[in-house]
Amino acid sequence: xxxxxxxxxxxxxxxxxxxxxxxxxxxxxxxxxxxxxxxxxxxxxxxxxxxxxxxxxxxxxxxxxxxxxxxxxxxxxxxxxxxxxxxxxxxxxxxxxxxxxxxxxxxxxxxxxxxxxxxxxxxxxxxxxxxxxxxxxxxxxxxxxxxxxxxxxxxxxxxxxxxxxxxxxxxxxxxxxxxxxxxxxxxxxxxxxxxxx
Amino acid sequence: xxxxxxxxxxxxxxxxxxxxxxxxxxxxxxxxxxxxxxxxxxxxxxxxxxxxxxxxxxxxxxxxxxxxxxxxxxxxxxxxxxxxxxxxxxxxxxxxxxxxxxxxxxxxxxxxxxxxxxxxxxxxxxxxxxxxxxxxxxxxxxxxxxxxxxxxxxxxxxxxxxxxxxxxxxxxxxxxxxxxxxxxxxxxxxxxxxxxx
Numbered sequence: 050x051x052x053x054x055x056x057x058x059x060x061x062x063x064x065x066x067x068x069x070x071x072x073x074x075x076x077x078x079x080x081x082x083x084x085x086x087x088x089x090x091x092x093x094x095x096x097x098x099x100x101x102x103x104x105x106x107x108x109x110x111x112x113x114x115x116x117x118x119x120x121x122x123x124x125x126x127x128x129x130x131x132x133x134x135x136x137x138x139x140x141x142x143x144x145x146x147x148x149x150x151x152x153x154x155x156x157x158x159x160x161x162x163x164x165x166x167x168x169x170x171x172x173x174x175x176x177x178x179x180x181x182x183x184x185x186x187x188x189x190x191x192x193x194x195x196x197x198x199x200x201x202x203x204x205x206x207x208x209x210x211x212x213x214x215x216x217x218x219x220x221x222x223x224x225x226x227x228x229x230x231x232x233x234x235x236x237x238x239x240x241x242x243x244x245x246x
Numbered sequence: 247x248x249x250x251x252x253x254x255x256x257x258x259x260x261x262x263x264x265x266x267x268x269x270x271x272x273x274x275x276x277x278x279x280x281x282x283x284x285x286x287x288x289x290x291x292x293x294x295x296x297x298x299x300x301x302x303x304x305x306x307x308x309x310x311x312x313x314x315x316x317x318x319x320x321x322x323x324x325x326x327x328x329x330x331x332x333x334x335x336x337x338x339x340x341x342x343x344x345x346x347x348x349x350x351x352x353x354x355x356x357x358x359x360x361x362x363x364x365x366x367x368x369x370x371x372x373x374x375x376x377x378x379x380x381x382x383x384x385x386x387x388x389x390x391x392x393x394x395x396x397x398x399x400x401x402x403x404x405x406x407x408x409x410x411x412x413x414x415x416x417x418x419x420x421x422x423x424x425x426x427x428x429x430x431x432x433x434x435x436x437x438x439x440x441x442x443x
Contacts, residue, residue, distance in 0.1 A: 054254070054377045058283040058370055081432060085425045086255040087369070088384060091329040094426050099433045106435055129358060132288040161326060162386060165406075168362050169384075172284070172369030173255055180251045187285060187366075189359060202437045209362075228282045229291050235278060236296045238303055240398045 057179055062226055064144075064184030065136070067215035071149045074102070076181060077214065081152070083177035087170035090162030096170045099200050101151040106199065110211070111145035113195040114188075118142065121191045136225050142188070148215035153196055155206040167209055174212065184217035254376055259423050261341075261381030262333070264412035268346045271299070273378060274411065278349070280374035284367035287359030293367045296397050298348040303396065307408070308342035310392040311385075315339065318388045333422050339385070345412035350393055352403040364406055371409065381414035 081098050089095060101107055118140035125133065133139070145151065152174070156167035171187065178185045188211040196208040278295050286292060298304055315337035322330065330336070342348065349371070353364035368384065375382045390405040399405065 051377060053250070054373060055280055055283070057251070058280055061283070061285070063285050078428060078432070082428060083252055083255055085428060085431065086252070086258070088258070088260050088372070090386075091326055092423060094431070097431050097433065097437070099435070099437060101435055103435045129288055164361075165365050165384070165386065168365035169369040169372070172366040173373075175285070175366070176251060176370075176373070180248060187362070189287075189362065200433075200436050206437075226289060231275060231279060231282060234282065234291070234294050235275070236294060236397075238296070238298055238300045238397070240294070240296060240400065240403075 057176060061175060061179040062221050063186035064215070064217045064220065065138070065186060066217070066219035067144055067147045067184065067213065068218045069147060069149070070216040072183065072214060074100070077150055077152075080174060080177045080181055080183075080214070083173040084170040087166060087173050089166030089169070090160060093157070093160035093163070093166070095157040095160035095163040096167045097155050097157075097206060099153040099155070099202065101153060101200070102149065104146075107146050107151060109199055110151065110196070111142055113199065114142050114145060114190045114211070115140055117190040117192045117195075136221065144186070144188070144213045144215070145211070148213035150214040152212040152214060153200060153208055154210050154212065155196070155202055155208040158205055158207050164209065171210055171212070178212070178214055183214055185212045185214050188213065254373060258372060258376040259418050260383035261412070261414045261417065262335070262383060263414070263416035264341055264344045264381065264410065265415045266344060266346070267413040269380065269411060271297070274347055274349075277371060277374045277378055277380075277411070280370040281367040284363065284370050286363035286366070287357060290354070290357035290360070290363070292354040292357035292360035293364045294352050294354075294403060296350040296352070296399065298350060298397070299346065301343075304343050304348060306396055307348065307393070308339055310396065311339050311342060311387045311408070312337055314387040314389045314392075333418065341383070341385070341410045341412070342408070345410035347411045349409040349411060350397060350405055351407050351409065352393070352399055352405040355402055355404050361406065368407055368409070375409070375411055380411055382409045382411050385410065
């Protein structure tokens with residue numbers, strides 16, 4: 050597979066605008082298969098995936114998320130505000146109702162390393178979505194406990210991300226997804242201001 | 247690429263026993279390329295990768311890690327002890343000196359969502375290692391700040407994992423890596439004790 054894996058990773062971009070095209074539930078299951086194979090602390094597999102397709106539920110999620118966003122945007126740092134502006138990010142989260150499917154990923158807080166394990170599982174799902182030529186983004190409102198209430202998730206599971214899944218309508222501008230060169234982030238044997246390369 | 251991605255994810259297992267074969271530094275750079283393409287909060291790319299190949303440094307890391315492990319094993323829960331026994335996991339971490347390369351991944355604690363972003367980057371690297379037919383595991387001693395001291399990592403970077411990279415000498419028993427069936431972890435629209443399927 051070699052080069053194709055890196056290509057898949059490079060192609061994947063966080064999508065904020067989606068078409069309204071529907072996605073068969075079978076395809077969603079296929080996507081989520083990937084998440085199961087993540088490694089986890091003591092192989093506890095602490096993750097659960099709630100597939101949300103119900104329009105009323107999606108609207109309620111959007112409503113609660115936007116409440117959280119309005120508070121967050123008011124208090125955002127200058128650095129974040131600059132980035133919001135560059136990507137035209139506002140408290141309005143239309144992707145939560147535009148996409149046909151939302152995946153809420155939660156982790157069992159009783160498992161060792163549940164957060165780290167769950168994020169590896171999420172990364173696997175991100176790549177799996179790209180592999181199906183669909184789009185998503187890791188949407189993490191600052192406060193997510195409202196999802197426990199809306200989706201009947203037990204209190205010992207903590208929601209960590211909402212992944213909207215849909216057909217991309219617009220890709221982000223390349224300059225907003227530029228990556229640091231490898232020599233800027235890699236260090237040999239000790240951290241050093243002098244870089245390798 | 248479709249089916250190959252899932253196959254890669256299924257094939258990847260956490261490796262605890264390695265051969266002493268060396269790995270060219272070029273291959274390590276190739277592996278780390280993958281990590282750069284992870285999404286991150288505000289595209290801050292908060293991760294750094296320290297490649298450790300120096301034998302004395304690896305020995306010191308092992309020494310400090312085993313100190314942490316001895317404390318951790320003493321205080322481990324019954325559930326964890328059972329899993330340790332099943333996988334013959336002890337405070338001894340020979341893979342830290344047996345593998346030719348350790349990658350220490352740290353995250354800039356000043357970036358938004360730095361921990362989540364860094365774990366996605368780690369997941370990308372795990373798959374990239376498997377894609378090179380090499381082995382690793384996500385080694386996370388409970389206390390990792392000793393790495394700041396040993397590797398001159400600035401205090402505003404927090405080490406989150408050590409990834410030993412090497413040629414697998416032994417794969418874990420299949421029963422130790424079994425996964426829950428999808429219907430046990432997927433819920434439709436609301437969390438429910440009655441599963442889909």
